[in-house]
Amino acid sequence: MKKVSMVIMLAALLAATIVGVLSAQTNQATEAVTRKVTVPAAFFVPNQDALGWHNGGMRVTVHSGAGTFTAPVLFPWGHFM
Numbered sequence: 001m002k003k004v005s006m007v008i009m010l011a012a013l014l015a016a017t018i019v020g021v022l023s024a025q026t027n028q029a030t031e032a033v034t035r036k037v038t039v040p041a042a043f044f045v046p047n048q049d050a051l052g053w054h055n056g057g058m059r060v061t062v063h064s065g066a067g068t069f070t071a072p073v074l075f076p077w078g079h080f081m
Helices: 002-023
Strands: 053-055 060-062
Touching: none
Parallel strands: none
Antiparallel strands: 053 060
């Protein structure tokens, strides 16, 4: 009797698993959101210490040659969700 009840229980577990897998719904694809990001020139700072540069707020200029600049950009993720 113990073997029969074990077989019935395993068959029921297998059936429940198959029904669960077949009836599961996939996640709906979310809609893509596109935004423009404008980083003001006043945010930029040079990566080199010895670089001659001027930040006028509306424009960053280098006195001679070229330079590499970085600017922090923060995205308010919670706002778009």
